[in-house]
Amino acid sequence: MSTTPEQAEQQNTPEALWAAETVYRPDLFAGKVALVSGGGSGIGRATALLFARLGAKVAICGRTAEKLDAVVEFARARGAEMIAVPTNVREPEQVEALFARIDDTWGRLDCVVNNAGGQYPQQAIDYAPKGWAAVINNNLNGSWYMMQRAAQYWREHPLPTGVSASIVNVVVVTERGMPGVAHTVAARAGIIGASRTVAVEWAPLGIRVNCVAPGLTATEGLSVYPPEAVREFPLANPMKRPGTAMEIAEGCIYLSASSGRFITGEVLTIDGGGKLWGELWTAGRPEYYKLPG
Numbered sequence: 001m002s003t004t005p006e007q008a009e010q011q012n013t014p015e016a017l018w019a020a021e022t023v024y025r026p027d028l029f030a031g032k033v034a035l036v037s038g039g040g041s042g043i044g045r046a047t048a049l050l051f052a053r054l055g056a057k058v059a060i061c062g063r064t065a066e067k068l069d070a071v072v073e074f075a076r077a078r079g080a081e082m083i084a085v086p087t088n089v090r091e092p093e094q095v096e097a098l099f100a101r102i103d104d105t106w107g108r109l110d111c112v113v114n115n116a117g118g119q120y121p122q123q124a125i126d127y128a129p130k131g132w133a134a135v136i137n138n139n140l141n142g143s144w145y146m147m148q149r150a151a152q153y154w155r156e157h158p159l160p161t162g163v164s165a166s167i168v169n170v171v172v173v174t175e176r177g178m179p180g181v182a183h184t185v186a187a188r189a190g191i192i193g194a195s196r197t198v199a200v201e202w203a204p205l206g207i208r209v210n211c212v213a214p215g216l217t218a219t220e221g222l223s224v225y226p227p228e229a230v231r232e233f234p235l236a237n238p239m240k241r242p243g244t245a246m247e248i249a250e251g252c253i254y255l256s257a258s259s260g261r262f263i264t265g266e267v268l269t270i271d272g273g274g275k276l277w278g279e280l281w282t283a284g285r286p287e288y289y290k291l292p293g
C-alpha cells in the first residue's frame, strides 16, 4: 500500500484514527487499564485512541492540558473511558501524582506506553549544555521515571497470576546514528539499554519491557524540523513514504497485548526499512553530503 505524505498527515486526525482499520479485536483490552504519555498528539494520541477502541480504560498525560482534554472529550463522546492527567514526565513528583490518580480512579494498571519525548535539530558540535541537558532530561530521565514508577506500582499491586504487565518505550532508531539529533539518539540508546536490563530484573514481577523504534512518521512533531529536511523526510526509507501514527500505534498494541506475552527486552523497529537504506538529515543535508546534479 502506498501512502503519500499528504495522506499520512490526513490519517493523523482523531476522526481518521477512530475509523481506521485495525487487525485487533474490539474487546482485546476489556477490563484493562492503559497509560499513554504524550497522549495529546501524534503517536501517543493514536495509541491512546486504539487502546480505547479495543476496550481499555485509558489515562493520557502530557504537559498541555488543552491537547489532552480534546482527546478525552473526543474519546468519551464515543463511549470510551479516558482521563487526562497533565504531567511533565521530567518531574518525579508529577509522575508520582499521575500514578496516584490512576490508582484512585481504577485501582489497576496493565500497560504503560512511554511515548512522551522530543528534541530539536542542530549539529551536535554546536549543542549548548542546557540544550543537551533538556533533551536528555526529556527522553532519558522522563522515560526512566515513568518506567520505574510503573514497576513500583506493579510490585505494590501485582496483577492476577498469568497476566503480565507491559511497558513499551517509544524510542528512535539508534543503529545507524541520526545526524542532527545526537542528543536524542544518546538518550534513547540509554532507554533501550535500561529496558534490556530491567526486562530481566522485572520478569519475576511479571513485567515485560520492550521498545518501539519508529522511523520517520507523519505527526505534528515534525513541525520543529527545517523545511529542507522535511522535504527529504518522505524519501528516507526504501518504501519512500512516511509512516503513519496508526502504524506505530499498532506496533505498541502488539507488544502490550497478549500477542507480546513471550516478548521482553526487544526493540520493534517500524521504519519501512529505513535503518537499512535511506538518509535522514534532521537538520538539513550538509554541503559535504550533497549529491551531484
Ligand SMILES: CCCCC/C=C/C(=O)SCCNC(=O)CCNC(=O)[C@H](O)C(C)(C)COP(=O)(O)OP(=O)(O)OC[C@H]1O[C@@H](n2cnc3c(N)ncnc32)[C@H](O)[C@@H]1OP(=O)(O)O
Pocket: 117, 118, 119, 120, 121, 122, 128, 130, 131, 132, 134, 135, 138, 172, 178, 181, 184, 216, 217, 220, 221, 222, 224, 280, 282
Ligand atoms: C529522531 C528524529 C527523527 C526525525 C523525525 C523525528 C521526529 C520526532 O521525534 S517528532 C517528536 C517530537 N516532538 C518534538 O521533538 C518537539 C518537542 N521538542 C521540544 O519540546 C524541545 O526540543 C525540547 C525537548 C528541548 C524542549 O525542552 P525545554 O526544556 O522546554 O527546552 P527549551 O525550549 O527551554 O530549551 C532549552 C535549551 O535547549 C536548546 N534548544 C532548544 N531548542 C533549540 C533549537 N531549536 N535550536 C538550538 N537549541 C535549542 C537551547 O539551549 C535552550 O536553552 P535557551 O537557549 O536558554 O532557550
Ligand SMILES: NC(=O)C1=CN([C@@H]2O[C@H](COP(=O)(O)OP(=O)(O)OC[C@H]3O[C@@H](n4cnc5c(N)ncnc54)[C@H](OP(=O)(O)O)[C@@H]3O)[C@@H](O)[C@H]2O)C=CC1
Pocket: 037, 038, 039, 040, 041, 042, 043, 044, 061, 062, 063, 064, 065, 067, 087, 088, 089, 090, 115, 116, 117, 118, 119, 138, 142, 170, 171, 172, 173, 213, 214, 215, 216, 217, 218, 219, 220, 221, 222
Ligand atoms: N514522528 C516521528 O517521525 C518520530 C517520533 N519519534 C518519537 O515518538 C514520540 C511521539 O512523537 P510524535 O507523536 O511524532 O510527536 P508529538 O510532538 O506529537 O508528540 C510528543 C508528545 O510528547 C509530549 N511531551 C513532550 N515532552 C513531554 C514531557 N516532558 N512531559 C510530558 N509530555 C511530554 C508532547 O506534549 P506536550 O508538549 O503537551 O507535553 C506531545 O504530545 C516521541 O518520543 C518522538 O520523539 C521517534 C521517531 C520518529
